[in-house]
Amino acid sequence: MRPLTVCSDLYHEGVSSPAPVTKVTGRPRRGAIVPMGGLSMDLGIRLIRIASVYMLVGLAAGIAMAVSKDYTFLSVHSHILLLGWTTMALTGLVYRVLPHCTNTRLAGFHFWAHNTGLPLMMISLTLTLLGNDAAEPLIGIGSILVLASLAAFTLNVFSARRAGTDQNEMLTISSPPAAARTRT
Numbered sequence: 059m060r061p062l063t064v065c066s067d068l069y070h071e072g073v074s075s076p077a078p079v080t081k082v083t084g085r086p087r088r089g090a091i092v093p094m095g096g097l098s099m100d101l102g103i104r105l106i107r108i109a110s111v112y113m114l115v116g117l118a119a120g121i122a123m124a125v126s127k128d129y130t131f132l133s134v135h136s137h138i139l140l141l142g143w144t145t146m147a148l149t150g151l152v153y154r155v156l157p158h159c160t161n162t163r164l165a166g167f168h169f170w171a172h173n174t175g176l177p178l179m180m181i182s183l184t185l186t187l188l189g190n191d192a193a194e195p196l197i198g199i200g201s202i203l204v205l206a207s208l209a210a211f212t213l214n215v216f217s218a219r220r221a222g223t224d225q226n227e228m229l230t231i232s233s234p235p236a237a238a239r240t241r242t
Contacts, residue, residue: 101160101169105150108173112142134183141176141204149211156218164214168207175203 116139123129149168153160179200185193 100154100157101165102150102153102157105146105153105169109143109147109150112138112146112176116143130187131184134180134187137176137183138180141172142180145208146172149208152211152215156215159214159218162214162218164210164217168211168214171203171207171210175200175207179204 116135119131119135119138123131123135149172153165159165177200179197182193182196182200186197
C-alpha cells in the first residue's frame, strides 16, 4: 500500500504531496491584505501563537477566581478561553492545513477583526462587570467584530472549495496496488 500523502509542511519532509506548499516570496498579489505587514511568519502560526497567550490569560483568570472564590468574571474567563484560545487556535490550524486560504482579503479581515474585536469585547465586559455601564455598548461592537471575522473565515474556507482550489488539499489516501486488491 502506498503511503498517505498530506499537503502541509506540518509533517515530516519526504512525504509526497499532490500539491506542494510553497513559500510566498516577493510582493503579494495585487489587492491581497497581508496580516501583520508581511509574510515573515505564516498566518496560521501567528494565530496559534496569539491563541497560546489567550490560553495562559484564561487559565490565570480561572486560577485567580478559584483562589479568591469570586466568580464575578466567569464570563470573561469563558470568552477568553473559547474565542481566544480554542477558536483562534482552531482557525490557525485550518490555515495551516489550507494554506491557499491565507493570502486573501477574507483572511486578512478575519485576522484583524478577531484580534481587534476580542480584546475590545473582553476589556468592555470586564469594565461592565466592575460597574462601568458606559462600556456596555463596546461589548456589542467587539462581539460584532468577532462574529464578522468568523463569518469571513467561514466564507473564505467555503469559497476556496467552491472555486475548486482545495482539491487534494487535506488528505489523499492512495488505493492499494493491484496485486493487493486481487488477494482474497
